[in-house]
Amino acid sequence: MQAKNTGKEGPFHAEDLAWKSASAFFGDELIHWLGIGERAVRAAPTELVELEVRHMYEDFLYEMDNGMLYHFEFESDAVTAKDLKRFREYEAATSRLYDAPVITYVICSSRVKNLKDHIREGINTYRVKVIRLKDENADEMLELLAAKPSRELTREELFPLLFTPLMNSETRQLKRIRQSIHILKKAEQKLPENDIQKMEAILYILAGKFLKEDELAVIKEEIVMTKLGQMIWDDAIEKGREEGERIGREAGERIGREQASERYSRLILTLNKENKTDQIIKVAADPEYREALYREYGI
Numbered sequence: 001m002q003a004k005n006t007g008k009e010g011p012f013h014a015e016d017l018a019w020k021s022a023s024a025f026f027g028d029e030l031i032h033w034l035g036i037g038e039r040a041v042r043a044a045p046t047e048l049v050e051l052e053v054r055h056m057y058e059d060f061l062y063e064m065d066n067g068m069l070y071h072f073e074f075e076s077d078a079v080t081a082k083d084l085k086r087f088r089e090y091e092a093a094t095s096r097l098y099d100a101p102v103i104t105y106v107i108c109s110s111r112v113k114n115l116k117d118h119i120r121e122g123i124n125t126y127r128v129k130v131i132r133l134k135d136e137n138a139d140e141m142l143e144l145l146a147a148k149p150s151r152e153l154t155r156e157e158l159f160p161l162l163f164t165p166l167m168n169s170e171t172r173q174l175k176r177i178r179q180s181i182h183i184l185k186k187a188e189q190k191l192p193e194n195d196i197q198k199m200e201a202i203l204y205i206l207a208g209k210f211l212k213e214d215e216l217a218v219i220k221e222e223i224v225m226t227k228l229g230q231m232i233w234d235d236a237i238e239k240g241r242e243e244g245e246r247i248g249r250e251a252g253e254r255i256g257r258e259q260a261s262e263r264y265s266r267l268i269l270t271l272n273k274e275n276k277t278d279q280i281i282k283v284a285a286d287p288e289y290r291e292a293l294y295r296e297y298g299i
Contacts, residue, residue: 015109015166015209016059018202019074021280022162023060025198029159031062031070034105034131038064044098061094069094071104078112079130084119088126104128109166136160138167142179153187155195162202165210174215177207181222188226200228205268205280266299 023030027040040062060072071094073087083106091102106128108115113134118127141160145153161180165173180203188196200223207219267290271280283290293299 015076015206016074017280018162018205019072019107020060021198021202021205022159023062023072025195026155026159026162027062029156032156033160034107036070036105038066038068038070040070041065044069063098063100067100069098069100069102071102073104073106073128075106075108076110078110079106079108079116079128081116081119084116084126084128087128088119106130107133109133109163133163133166134168136163136167138164138169138176139171141167142176142183145183146179150186150190153183153190155191158184158187158191158199162199162206165203165206173207173210174218177203177211177219178222181219181226185226196226197228200226201280204228208265208268263294263299267293267297270297270299 024043027043031038031040042063044061044063059074062070062072064070071087071090073083075083087104087106091104095102106115106117108130110132111134113132115130115132117130118125120126142164145157145161148157161183164176164180169176181200184196184199184203204219204223207216211219267283268280271283271293279293283293
């Protein structure tokens with residue numbers, strides 16, 4: 001799927017990774033943005049192990065304040081009958097495990113207009129709630145937030161910026177990602193630094209999936225000027241300055257940025273291959289943890 005979308009190496013299943021990361025760190029914002037009135041009490045484990053010793057991995061699961069469990073699946077292709085059978089199996093196992101009713105929401109970035117939301121088998125009808133991202137207009141959202149004073153921006157308003165690359169738009173994904181980064185930078189004085197870094201990291205993941213190499217280079221230059229960029233590259237730029245004593249300060253800092261970019265990208269790719277998606281956004285907010293992983297993987 002990744003080769004189909006980008007034709008280049010990059011994080012595998014980047015959309016799933018971005019959604020799972022957003023769900024983990026911005027649960028309330030995600031739920032409210034989707035029009036769900038209830039509040040999540042906590043995230044629940046998504047790995048289900050049955051007596052057959054068969055693992056089933058849900059994308060995300062919330063325990064809600066109404067006593068129900070809301071199960072989220074993220075799909076980049078059309079929803080098929082096979083998908084719905086899999087979701088029904090997840091629901092049955094989850095409901096049995098937690099002894100609680102389960103509702104499944106399928107968040108889909110496919111361009112398909114009429115998405116399948118139910119199947120009938122025998123006397124039973126199984127149904128999910130489908131949310132189509134292409135029904136959201138990224139251009140209108142970006143224009144509205146860009147015009148708003150930074151002091152008025154809220155975390156809940158900014159959250160949808162993370163998925164502007166997946167929404168409907170008249171502009172290219174490169175422009176949408178750049179605009180989103182600029183708006184997040186404008187909000188740096190209003191929101192906690194960790195929140196901004198995590199949001200920028202999720203946009204960086206999607207940029208790695210959708211953009212060509214020359215376009216990604218543009219985003220890397222934008223990221224340099226953000227909170228995430230300062231965190232990722234400060235240490236490498238310092239090492240570049242040491243080299244700069246020999247070849248010049250400007251060249252040394254450029255070398256530092258390039259080395260840091262390559263190092264960070266390799267770490268993200270490694271964690272994704274090992275299915276350690278929960279750690280990817282953590283490395284964007286915790287410099288000590290990131291350095292520990294660099295040492296652990298010899299990067």
